[in-house]
Structure formats: structure tokens, C-alpha cells
Amino acid sequence: EIVLTQSPGTLSLSPGERATLSCRASQSVSSTYLAWVQQKLGQAPRLLIYGASSRATGIPDRFSGSGSGTDFTLTISRLESEDFAVYYCQHYGTSWTFGQGTKVEIK
Amino acid sequence: EVQLVESGGGLVQPGGSRRLSCAASGFTFRSYWMVWVRQVPGNGLVWVSRINGDGSITAYADSVKGRFTISRDNAKNSLYLEMNSLRDEDTALYYCARVISYGIWGYFDYWGQGTLVTVSS
Numbered sequence: 379e380i381v382l383t384q385s386p387g388t389l390s391l392s393p394g395e396r397a398t399l400s401c402r403a404s405q406s407v408s409s410t411y412l413a414w415v416q417q418k419l420g421q422a423p424r425l426l427i428y429g430a431s432s433r434a435t436g437i438p439d440r441f442s443g444s445g446s447g448t449d450f451t452l453t454i455s456r457l458e459s460e461d462f463a464v465y466y467c468q469h470y471g472t473s474w475t476f477g478q479g480t481k482v483e484i485k
Numbered sequence: 486e487v488q489l490v491e492s493g494g495g496l497v498q499p500g501g502s503r504r505l506s507c508a509a510s511g512f513t514f515r516s517y518w519m520v521w522v523r524q525v526p527g528n529g530l531v532w533v534s535r536i537n538g539d540g541s542i543t544a545y546a547d548s549v550k551g552r553f554t555i556s557r558d559n560a561k562n563s564l565y566l567e568m569n570s571l572r573d574e575d576t577a578l579y580y581c582a583r584v585i586s587y588g589i590w591g592y593f594d595y596w597g598q599g600t601l602v603t604v605s606s
Contacts, residue, residue, distance in 0.1 A: 413592040422596040466530060470590045474532035
């Protein structure tokens with residue numbers, strides 16, 4: 379089973395700053411099968427990115443995904459107040475596994 | 486607008502049973518694989534079970550195999566999770582989600598709000 383490890387555990391930033399979140403897989407995975415999901419406190423998870431870099435419907439272009447092999451990145455170019463949340467990466471190629479999450483909090 | 490609304494959660498004793506439902510609307514329900522995913526409050530997301538569009542193919546995480554049963558009623562646009570022999574460690578928020586398929590897997594493009602199951606005596 380592929381294990382996804384996210385870093386950092388918590389990212390403390392101010393609105394307007396750039397956020398860079400990392401997701402590392404225990405073995406090489408196809409970028410076709412890597413997604414990012416946002417979860418705000420008390421809310422349902424929301425798909426942001428699929429196929430490592432494709433934005434889901436309605437997701438603003440300040441969110442971008444990149445990476446290949448074992449290293450993937452979610453970048454939020456300029457944080458807005460509604461972006462403070464927990465972010466999970468997900469692999470969906472040979473099973474469904476999630477990383478443990480990165481919390482983006484207001485500094 | 487795609488909507489998924491879970492119900493059926495609550496307090497149940499260890500060894501007990503519970504049936505969760507997920508009402509779907511805004512899309513052709515029978516055309517999609519569906520899944521249940523759970524989340525222990527404050528923790529991460531874990532896939533529980535999946536079912537294909539006509540209900541003929543199902544799969545389960547090892548932690549629930551033999552105890553949980555997923556099913557669907559396409560005439561009612563509803564997904565179900567029958568949970569038996571419940572354990573303390575089954576306490577979680579249970580989400581249903583729609584799958585955009587890539588082979589037998591795929592990503593989850595819409596999620597419900599979740600329903601909380603608490604297993605405790």
C-alpha cells in the first residue's frame with residue numbers, strides 16, 4: 379500500500395502570503411492518480427486538484443498542483459481568509475489512501 | 486447542483502448495528518461508483534467501502550470487511566451502509582462521496598456533509 383506523508387504538519391501564514399504544501403509518496407505514483415482535498419472546520423471535504431495539476435470545477439486559479447514520481451506540491455499563490463483549512467493529498471491509482479493532512483492556520 | 490446528504494448516525498452500543506443512508510440528487514446516480522469514507526474527529530480520512538453503478542461490485546477496507554455492507558437503490562437515488570458488530574474504533578464521521586472513475590479507482594469530486602456514528606456503552 380502506498381503511504382502518503384504530508385509536510386509540514388502545520389503552516390502558519392498571513393493572508394496574502396504564498397503557501398507551499400508537500401506530499402511525498404512511499405513509492406513512485408503516476409501523477410494521473412494524485413488529488414488534493416480541502417477541509418474547513420466542520421465542513422465536508424472539497425476536491426481542489428486531481429491528476430496532480432488539474433483544478434476541479436469552480437476552484438480559483440490561486441490554487442495549483444505540481445509534481446511527479448514521489449513528490450507532489452500544492453501551492454496557494456496568495457492566501458485568502460477562506461483558505462485557512464486542512465489540506466489532504468490522496469492517491470487513487472491502486473487503492474485509496476490519504477495523507478495525514480497539513481493545517482494552514484492564520485499567523 | 487450535485488448534492489449528497491447523509492443520515493442515520495447516532496449513538497450505538499458496542500456490538501450493535503446501524504444503517505447509514507446517503508440521498509443523492511443533481512446527477513444521474515446510477516452512472517457513478519460511490520464510496521463511504523470515515524474520519525475520526527480530529528484525524529484523517531479513511532476509505533471504508535465502494536460500490537459500482539448497478540450495485541454488482543463492492544469492496545471493503547480490511548477493518549470493516551465482514552461487518553459492513555454497502556448497497557444502493559438507484560430508483561431512490563440512495564446509497565446505504567449497513568454496519569454490524571460495531572466497535573469503539575468505528576466511531577467516526579461517515580461521508581458518502583461520488584467517484585470519478587479511473588479504471589476501478591478514481592477521485593472523489595463531491596462529498597456529503599457527513600453523519601456521526603458514536604459507538605459507546
